[in-house]
Amino acid sequence: MTALELIGASMKRIGVLDANETPTGQEANDGLERLNSLIDGWGTERLTMYTSLRTTWTIVSGQAAYTVGTGGDVNIARPIYLDDLKFIDTSQSPALEMPLGVLTVDAYAAIPQKALTSTYPSYAYYNLTFPLATLTYWMVPTSGTLQGVIYAPVAVTEVALSDTLSLPPGYRRFMRDTLAVELSPEYQVEPSSALRMSATESKANVKRANIRLQDLSVGPMWRPRHGQYNIFSDTGA
Numbered sequence: 001m002t003a004l005e006l007i008g009a010s011m012k013r014i015g016v017l018d019a020n021e022t023p024t025g026q027e028a029n030d031g032l033e034r035l036n037s038l039i040d041g042w043g044t045e046r047l048t049m050y051t052s053l054r055t056t057w058t059i060v061s062g063q064a065a066y067t068v069g070t071g072g073d074v075n076i077a078r079p080i081y082l083d084d085l086k087f088i089d090t091s092q093s094p095a096l097e098m099p100l101g102v103l104t105v106d107a108y109a110a111i112p113q114k115a116l117t118s119t120y121p122s123y124a125y126y127n128l129t130f131p132l133a134t135l136t137y138w139m140v141p142t143s144g145t146l147q148g149v150i151y152a153p154v155a156v157t158e159v160a161l162s163d164t165l166s167l168p169p170g171y172r173r174f175m176r177d178t179l180a181v182e183l184s185p186e187y188q189v190e191p192s193s194a195l196r197m198s199a200t201e202s203k204a205n206v207k208r209a210n211i212r213l214q215d216l217s218v219g220p221m222w223r224p225r226h227g228q229y230n231i232f233s234d235t236g237a
């Protein structure tokens with residue numbers, strides 16, 4: 001299905017096109033603007049994103065901060081959400097990918113000496129500056145054999161009228177019915193309760209399909225001083 005066909009299907013759902021009609025040029029352009037506005041908004045909803053991209057780049061010795069976004073040091077679409085941050089030591093064979101702690105705003109602000117250096121970084125702070133986000137390592141790594149690794153969910157991208165929409169199961173109904181509800185005010189149509197329900201249900205189905213299992217992490221302050229935590233005795237074993 002092309003974006004134009006999707007727009008036509010959405011218009012038919014609210015009864016402004018007959019089965020054998022196609023959108024006019026102006027209707028198609030208006031529908032495309034509405035569709036891309038929806039897609040832009042879905043970029044803020046983590047569970048509308050069905051896959052995660054792994055990206056690597058070179059960490060420069062003594063450099064703490066890196067820009068993230070199109071044209072930045074990490075040249076990907078600027079992610080709002082991160083699934084994970086790690087780094088690779090390429091001096092080992094095979095190369096070793098190691099975890100990083102991710103700092104909140106408060107945790108990064110509480111660090112009194114942000115320029116401290118170490119062979120490896122211990123934490124990373126991701127700041128959603130715009131148009132490029134900023135990723136800052138602490139401590140500042142001095143090794144010359146490191147690569148950064150970012151795992152970030154990939155949002156659905158905006159489209160042109162002739163583009164073919166190739167998305168996982170569930171997205172066709174979700175996009176068609178959500179766009180139909182979005183277009184209704186343009187044509188002074190009140191969407192039916194069945195259409196509203198279908199739009200809501202199909203979006204919930206897509207989000208449910210995009211849920212991924214995650215490991216439970218436990219911060220060091222919650223770990224017992226000796227040994228491991230025993231869930232049965234509520235003590236450190």
